[in-house]
Amino acid sequence: MKLFEYTAKEVFQEYEIPTPRGRVATSPKEAEDIARELDCPAVLKVQVLAGGRGKAGGVQFADDPQEARAVAAELLSMQIHGHEVERVLVEEKLDIDQEIYLGMTIDPGDRCPILIASSRGGVSIEEVPDRYIVRERIPMQWGLYPYQMRAVAERMELAGKLARDFGNIAIALYRLFRDRDAELTEINPLVVSGDRMLAADARLNVDEDSEFRHELPVTERLSEVEERVAEIGLSYVQLDGDVAVLANGAGATMATMDILQQYDSDAMNFLDVGGGADVDSMTEALRVLADTEPRVLLVNIFGGITRCDDVAEAVLRVKREGTFRSPLVVRLIGTNEEQGIQLLEEEGITALRNLEDAARAAAQTAASDGAEEE
DSSP states (O other), X not given: OBOOHHHXXXXXXXXXXXXXXXXXXXXXXXXXXXXHHHTSOEEXXXXXXXXXXXXXXXXXXXXXXXXXXXXXXXXXXXXXXTEEOOOEEEEEOOOOSEEEEEEEEEETTTTEEEEEEESOOSSOGGGSOGGGEEEEEOOTTTOOOHHHHHHHHHHTTOOHHHHHHHHHHHHHHHHHHHHTTEEEEEEEEEEEETTEEEESSOEEEEOGGGGGGSOOSSOOOOOHHHHHHHHHTOEEEEOSSSEEEEESSHHHHHHHHHHHHHTTOOBSEEEEOOTTXXXXXXXXXXXXXXXXXXXXXXXXXXXXXXXXXXXXXXXXXXXXXXXXXXXXXXXXXXXXXXXXXXXXXXXXXXXXXXXXXXXXXXXXXXXXXXXXXX
């Protein structure tokens, strides 16, 4: 269960984790009023449960209340990765001296909470070289103590008041993590601004089985795309790339995403049709992805129970409808592979057998399409 940023920050404030001054607005007039109360330049951030909002233009700045009203009007008319923008968080714009990453989740190997921190915040933690990441295991029976945070701060080259503030925030974040049955809580960035350290962003995912124990007013909402995929009964996660991916099996889907990255491209979604998808469910999944109009749609099927000729039939159904408006790359191997490839080739669609070849082709097509747009 994901919480909106503004809701997560309300929870942070209960645990005395400092956040920038500001409130959420649902109209341009309300955004103007909040900016006037702040009496300083403001940052306006769309409140959607999707990543990549900054890249999508969902974070903008305003120097005065009138500009805040105009910016809010623009943001409230947007759609981010299929999510309609209904709320905008209006906060004081911070002078940033340093950005730190701080997060907590459950380590599945040790079966206990783990603190993850880096002095290089402000970007996805996955992009930070491992040598700049500090991990601290938190024993459930003891919790997190100041002496641990002194060691973490030293490894991050934080000293003095900076180290003390960081330690206090981390310990408060752990109390929140424990009390609220969190699966993940994250501050990125934790900003150093003059003599202040504040959570400029906030992420809080709560175990949905514990929802009855907590009063959390606004939680996860599915986008139109997520609702359509849920109706089919498949697994879907929205990401920030430009290559739509449809594969069968979670491992195959993740492997497809990893190989795309080797060719400097990123998946725009995780869509696993499972090991026994039939023609109808495959057709519906393809329609959903085609409607998102990605730069490229990559289909990667390793046929076992799922037959390659059924996959080909689904692809051809959607093609004949005229739904595909993006380039299509298909990789088929396994059960009824020859029949599937023949069906596609008869309709002028080339099917590859090697995943690496397919990922390379998709990445190159996405890059060339992006260059044309520029």
